[in-house]
Amino acid sequence: MEVRDVRLEDSPLGDGRARLRASVRYESGSIPSEEYWFDVPRTQAGELSITGNLWLACLLPLAAQIGEPLRVPLGVDRPLLENANRLMCIWRAWYPELAVVSVEADPIECAPPVRPRRAAAFFSGGVDSFFTVLRRRDVAPPSERAPIDDLLTVWGFDVPLERADAFGRLRARHELVASELGKGFIDVATNLRSTRWNTAHWSHLAHGAGLAGVALSLEGRFHTVYIAGGGGYRGLHPWGSHSVTDPLFSSWRTAITYDAVAYLRTEKIERIADSATALGALRVCYESWTDENCGVCNKCQRTMLALEICGALQRCRTFPSTTIDLRRIAQMDCSHFADFRELQDIRGLAVAKGRADIVDALDRSLWRGQRNRRIRLGLAAIRSQLRTLRDRLHGRRRLPGS
Numbered sequence: 001m002e003v004r005d006v007r008l009e010d011s012p013l014g015d016g017r018a019r020l021r022a023s024v025r026y027e028s029g030s031i032p033s034e035e036y037w038f039d040v041p042r043t044q045a046g047e048l049s050i051t052g053n054l055w056l057a058c059l060l061p062l063a064a065q066i067g068e069p070l071r072v073p074l075g076v077d078r079p080l081l082e083n084a085n086r087l088m089c090i091w092r093a094w095y096p097e098l099a100v101v102s103v104e105a106d107p108i109e110c111a112p113p114v115r116p117r118r119a120a121a122f123f124s125g126g127v128d129s130f131f132t133v134l135r136r137r138d139v140a141p142p143s144e145r146a147p148i149d150d151l152l153t154v155w156g157f158d159v160p161l162e163r164a165d166a167f168g169r170l171r172a173r174h175e176l177v178a179s180e181l182g183k184g185f186i187d188v189a190t191n192l193r194s195t196r197w198n199t200a201h202w203s204h205l206a207h208g209a210g211l212a213g214v215a216l217s218l219e220g221r222f223h224t225v226y227i228a229g230g231g232g233y234r235g236l237h238p239w240g241s242h243s244v245t246d247p248l249f250s251s252w253r254t255a256i257t258y259d260a261v262a263y264l265r266t267e268k269i270e271r272i273a274d275s276a277t278a279l280g281a282l283r284v285c286y287e288s289w290t291d292e293n294c295g296v297c298n299k300c301q302r303t304m305l306a307l308e309i310c311g312a313l314q315r316c317r318t319f320p321s322t323t324i325d326l327r328r329i330a331q332m333d334c335s336h337f338a339d340f341r342e343l344q345d346i347r348g349l350a351v352a353k354g355r356a357d358i359v360d361a362l363d364r365s366l367w368r369g370q371r372n373r374r375i376r377l378g379l380a381a382i383r384s385q386l387r388t389l390r391d392r393l394h395g396r397r398r399l400p401g402s
Contacts, residue, residue, distance in 0.1 A: 125282060128229065269310060335372040
């Protein structure tokens with residue numbers, strides 16, 4: 001695959017915006033080429049990248065997915081060019097079906113004499129991103145101490161491009177959050193998830209690269225961009241955005257930093273429960289594909305439950321209800337290991353806060369989750385044994401003279 005015809009032009013999304021676009025040509029598949037683009041407010045047009053860094057970062061997971069060499073006709077910073085191979089080796093160790101392909105670009109050997117002056121954080125309005133914005137930087141590790149100047153919200157990732165109404169509401173809400181916290185606000189629109197790029201699995205592989213591509217599109221503005229970490233060190237496992245892989249997308253100008261990986265989700269919720277700004281704009285739902293929380297998916301229910309334990313749910317205006325149905329909590333599906341572990345954390349918070357009623361409901365849910373997981377694992381073992389037996393019988397039938 002090859003990046004071609006990179007250019008800056010007026011955006012068709014409306015007045016006051018600029019579009020950085022390129023054509024990507026593929027060597028295989030039914031689609032010979034596609035247009036990829038990033039839109040920013042016109043005031044940021046002069047800060048858009050003129051290097052190939054963003055194109056290498058965002059396209060690398062697709063190249064590994066489809067097994068095609070990646071050619072970028074612009075200069076790419078030497079550290080990022082070298083890290084591309086490291087990234088693909090890590091991905092292949094996690095997912096053996098991926099390829100390690102060649103990357104062709106002219107290396108940029110040294111950093112520019114002047115670094116950008118601002119730092120930004122990606123901001124979705126969720127628990128992780130609110131914690132990244134609200135946490136104290138003076139007690140953070142050295143790589144995480146740069147004060148945040150701007151919030152970055154992306155249109156085209158979790159809110160699809162065709163939902164302009166939903167993103168308009170989300171943008172207005174995030175602009176208000178930025179104003180209340182004394183930060184700048186920039187929204188970037190991109191069609192990455194409307195192209196072949198989306199065949200690279202978003203959750204397991206590609207979303208860290210997509211965020212890095214957005215960050216590097218504005219490497220003329222930012223010396224540091226924070227990606228909010230999730231799960232804590234205990235939860236580290238192969239994933240699309242990761243403390244091991246995200247920093248490898250850094251360029252000479254812009255450091256990509258995976259933030260606050262040391263904190264559990266319950267610890268983050270305890271912090272944002274004290275923020276009226278966060279409680280007025282919190283959005284955690286991955287089911288609705290809009291700017292709203294559905295209030296019924298597992299993630300909404302777990303967040304609402306933790307807020308209730310912290311005494312903050314009544315003050316949170318972004319869920320359809322401000323009450324918890326403990327019968328529903330007792331029936332919550334936590335047979336997946338990650339759900340089970342998070343409910344255990346919430347149970348610990350409930351014990352610490354003296355909420356025996358919630359502890360009782362969670363105990364029932366956790367018991368059911370353990371039982372269902374044992375059943376599922378048992379059935380999987382039986383299916384595996386049956387497949388092995390079938391293969392052996394099939395092999396015997398094919399023996400000569402049998």
